[in-house]
Amino acid sequence: MALLEDTLVVFITQVLFFAGGWVFFMKQLFRDYEVHHVLVQLIFSITFSLSCTMFELIIFEILGVLHSNSRYIHWKLGLYAILFMTIVILPFYIGYFVLSNIRFIQKQLIKPLTVASWLGFMYLFWKIGDPFPILSPKHGIFSIEQCVSRVGVIGVTLMALLSGFGAVNYPYTSMTYFMKNVSPSDIQMQEKKVMQTLDMIIMKKKSPALFFRIALGAREQQQHTSGLWGMLKSVTATSTGENISQLKQDVKALEELSRQLFLEAVNIHNMQERIEWSKTLKGKYFNCLGYFFSLYCMWKIFICTFNILFDRVGKVDPVTRGIEIAVNYMGINFDVKFWSQHISFILVGVIVVTSIRGLLITLTKFFYAISSSKSSNIIVLALAQIMGMYFVSSVLLIRMNMPSEYRSIITEVLGDLQFNFYHRWFDVIFLVSALSSIGFLYLAHKQLPEADTI
DSSP states (O other), X not given: OHHHHHHHHHHHHHHHHHHHHHHHIIIIITTTOSOOOHHHHHHHHHHHHHHHHHHHHHHHHHHTOSOHHHHHHHHHHHHHHHXXXXXXXXXXXXXXXXXXXXXXXXXXXXXXXXXXXXHHHHHXXXXXTTTSOOSOTTOOTTSHHHHHHHHHHHHHHHHHHHHHHHHHHHHHHHOGGGOOOOOHHHHHHHHHHHHHHHHHHHHHHHHHHHHHHHHHXXXXXXXXXXXXXXXXXXXXHHHHHHHHHHHHHHHHHHHHHHHHHHHHHHHHHHHHHHHHHHTSHHHHHHHHHHHHHHHHHHXXXXXXXXXXXXXXXXXXXXXXXXXXXXXXXXXXXXXXXHHHHHHHXXXXXXXXXXXXXXXXXXXXXXXXXXXXXXXXXXXXXHHHHHHHHHHHHHHHHHGGGSOHHHHHHHHHHHOSOOHHHHHHHHHHHHHHHHHHXXXXXXXXXXXXXXXXXX
């Protein structure tokens, strides 16, 4: 009876998560596309629902919601389902839609080629695990550890890349320190440059038409003349052709210049909007957050470097460690178990909410950047696969932020994995991503047009 009630609770929450994924698909991803495939929408929503269910079970584990046996069963079912979606269903349909959009492939060959492409994906997916020490030799080829370990490598890499870039990019985009002063006169001058360049392009494009009329008239006259006068007309026509070729080259150079000037004008307008936004109450709030996250970024880079150099992985979750410091060194007396549970719940809840929100925002921006009417379904399926792997990997890493009594069932469900490897791998990729982002943003910041040079 308890299992039936717990199953009903999980099912209702999964329906709510499914509805959330469905609405996000319609209102965000495909709001600019009237034509979409219902199967793609269904697969995306199911993947989103299963991913959120895993986070839900983590919170249930901390709060003690549902019976322990029921949670274990739903952990197993949810993990098998999300692995089936990310390894079997999503790669298969990605291959199917890719092949369907290739014109020269006949319809009767699409399904056999889809199966062949899926087998090729499985081979590459399996070979991913060879260079990494992610398994102990005792695991069989069909064990769940084989799938989770490989999904974890891909997902942790994506998480670290996004986290490293986000830790650097957020302070850069929110702090007034990195905003360059732009006055209305600067904007007017830049727009004047753009308009002058466009006028020059128009004038240059008019000249070939004029030369063409002159050359056409010269040919007509040449047909009715001969001798020395005919030779002079021929030379004039040749000279006219050379001038037309030179004008076309000049037009191409001016069009490229106008494109660069236009992008600079857009950057200046965006900078002015950022400056105006920074003067609002919300802008000031995010400016303060930017200073906080810049300190966090520096601390994270330092601690990742320390962990890599000394091969260090934390054994105790941050909450328990903080409480131990408060009790042992500061002499504060309170219920450690009670507060560790509640603080762990808050910490994991913040991690869950920020992870889901951050990933959905990133996926939306990425989708708008590269999607088209033909590729939109393929990109949505690829993003759904990234999302599934990302959330499975999040469970691997969140496990370290939980006290040992709540960590045990996740360890039991995921199997006998080399958890320390994933934390070290995250540190390595995070460090590379953060340092690369700092270098990239530094160069981009230097290339922004200064107010006095515009």
